[in-house]
Amino acid sequence: MIRARGLAQTFHTKQGRRKSVVRAVDGVDLDVAEGEVVGFLGPNGAGKTTTLRMLTTLLRPTAGTATVAGYDVVREAEQVRRSIGYVSQAGGAFSGARAGDEVMDHGMLYGLRRKVVEERGTTLFEQMDLHGLWTRMPKNMSGGQKRRLDIVMGLIHEPTLVFLDEPTTGLDPQARANLWEHIRDLRTRRGATVFLTTHYLDEADALSDRILIIDQGRIVAADTADNLKAQVSGDLVDLELIDPARVSEAAAKLATLTESASEVNIEDRHVRGRVARAGRSVQGLIRDLDRAGIDLDSIEVRRPTLDDVFLALTGRSLRDAETAGSGESDGATTGPDAPAEPTAREDRAVSDAPEGVLR
Amino acid sequence: MRFLRESHIVFRRQLRMNLRNPAWVIIGMLQPVLYLLLFGPLLKPLIDQFGATNAYTFFVPGMLVQLGIFGAFFAGFSLIGEWREGVIEAERVTPASRTALLVGRLYRDLLQLLVQALILIGLGYALGMDAPIRGVVIGTLLTLLIGGACAAASNALALTTKSEDVMAPVINMVMMPVLLLSGILLPMTIGPEWLTTASTFMPIRHVVDGVRDSFGGHYSSSGLLWGSIWSLVLFGLAIWWGTATFRKENS
Numbered sequence: 186m187i188r189a190r191g192l193a194q195t196f197h198t199k200q201g202r203r204k205s206v207v208r209a210v211d212g213v214d215l216d217v218a219e220g221e222v223v224g225f226l227g228p229n230g231a232g233k234t235t236t237l238r239m240l241t242t243l244l245r246p247t248a249g250t251a252t253v254a255g256y257d258v259v260r261e262a263e264q265v266r267r268s269i270g271y272v273s274q275a276g277g278a279f280s281g282a283r284a285g286d287e288v289m290d291h292g293m294l295y296g297l298r299r300k301v302v303e304e305r306g307t308t309l310f311e312q313m314d315l316h317g318l319w320t321r322m323p324k325n326m327s328g329g330q331k332r333r334l335d336i337v338m339g340l341i342h343e344p345t346l347v348f349l350d351e352p353t354t355g356l357d358p359q360a361r362a363n364l365w366e367h368i369r370d371l372r373t374r375r376g377a378t379v380f381l382t383t384h385y386l387d388e389a390d391a392l393s394d395r396i397l398i399i400d401q402g403r404i405v406a407a408d409t410a411d412n413l414k415a416q417v418s419g420d421l422v423d424l425e426l427i428d429p430a431r432v433s434e435a436a437a438k439l440a441t442l443t444e445s446a447s448e449v450n451i452e453d454r455h456v457r458g459r460v461a462r463a464g465r466s467v468q469g470l471i472r473d474l475d476r477a478g479i480d481l482d483s484i485e486v487r488r489p490t491l492d493d494v495f496l497a498l499t500g501r502s503l504r505d506a507e508t509a510g511s512g513e514s515d516g517a518t519t520g521p522d523a524p525a526e527p528t529a530r531e532d533r534a535v536s537d538a539p540e541g542v543l544r
Numbered sequence: 545m546r547f548l549r550e551s552h553i554v555f556r557r558q559l560r561m562n563l564r565n566p567a568w569v570i571i572g573m574l575q576p577v578l579y580l581l582l583f584g585p586l587l588k589p590l591i592d593q594f595g596a597t598n599a600y601t602f603f604v605p606g607m608l609v610q611l612g613i614f615g616a617f618f619a620g621f622s623l624i625g626e627w628r629e630g631v632i633e634a635e636r637v638t639p640a641s642r643t644a645l646l647v648g649r650l651y652r653d654l655l656q657l658l659v660q661a662l663i664l665i666g667l668g669y670a671l672g673m674d675a676p677i678r679g680v681v682i683g684t685l686l687t688l689l690i691g692g693a694c695a696a697a698s699n700a701l702a703l704t705t706k707s708e709d710v711m712a713p714v715i716n717m718v719m720m721p722v723l724l725l726s727g728i729l730l731p732m733t734i735g736p737e738w739l740t741t742a743s744t745f746m747p748i749r750h751v752v753d754g755v756r757d758s759f760g761g762h763y764s765s766s767g768l769l770w771g772s773i774w775s776l777v778l779f780g781l782a783i784w785w786g787t788a789t790f791r792k793e794n795s
Contacts, residue, residue, distance in 0.1 A: 278634075280629055293553050294553055296549075335630075
């Protein structure tokens, strides 16, 4: 559905007398298959929106090529526009115009007949829980309603590929969870391919089949959330022993499962280590401990978060890379717990473990 | 055909939004009335010195051009608001022609200008203007051309600056010399020679002269010819500029 090779965008900026060249997007290769939901994740300013604007024909790439829905974004811009829906961060409906009028005009700019647009618009309003808001102005709508209206506008010509640029930014947790349902519906109900940018880890995790991570204008990773997590660090196994005298024994046993013995970390009665696919191996570990008569107070297996992935790939935490986005993920359904335990840092060293071993 | 359809959709949307805010419509209608009623009488005793006979036949064409230019210069401000809310981007992601997105907005500005012009001309006749219908029609067409040029330029400027704070001073800077050097209020010919010479470099002056000649019934004058040429040239350039910004519009 999308195929980009070496896509780049260079801006020339002037600060006083100094001219500088900013490489907002610096050679992006990406592929999206039909029917996929792909999350495009990265900190603010990483080049997400610029990439999106090139893929949606709004911005001409300074280098590279991209094919979207089978058409070249530069040479066949019009066909691309016909095939895609794009919901920008700013929205698209004027705050002082009636919602229904904006949808009608937008649909008719695609060359659709008035009646067709009206029918589709009414159905979409129902599906997006906007029933009865046809004549309301966006300025009198809630943030969530306005976002859903923007999505209605993006869907009015029934595109097979939908681009969503930071769809839930600025929404409260409830509205976010609700919008997620609607985004999932895009595929289940309409069979659409969805490409969404976000700087929320939990959002990329919850919605996408596959995640592309962009940092400083380059794609640094592209895989499923599970694979990314498995690649980077493995699951965290945290054993809490009843008898503190036996921690080293337990550590030795845990070390047989980790990549190397140095990865096992001891702290008071706790023994912690990263284990690939811990769900499979931890059973044997428990039997082993049991046979040796080492009793556990608790055992915890924690899947790595995308924040761990980002940290491993870029050397920075996604939150550190964020400058402004501090109001994120305040407890929304699957918020990343991002444990700040000391082992996460050490694990970075082994992040380049070959994938084959892990899967 | 497709172009007409697309620009019509844009036009209808703009018109709907304008009518939703009737304050602007009323101010727009009042402007020419106030100029004619409050400034016209001042010209009456002076008219002989201009080498003209009828104050309103002299004054209405100037007012017409002024309306066309100044009203249209402000057209771009509403575009900045639309841009900020993502409307322009949403329109640009549709397959609609970029020129249609601009021209649809120009229709609205031209319609407003036409209504203003009709009020002005009607009132002018009521106050004793003496002008042939044919001349009035030609003069009005020239006014619409120059008004369209200014509206297109204003839209282009709006999408280039994307800020009211930058745009307002720029427009003020352009408007002052236009007002003073094009003989809208008083004819340039009564001034000293250097000033008259300076004014010949102001394209709008030729448009004002052209409209005045056509209102006076002088259809074969060089003034009308040059006025028409300048109107067409400025219109063409502004449309080209406006379309280019709708096509590019980086951000």
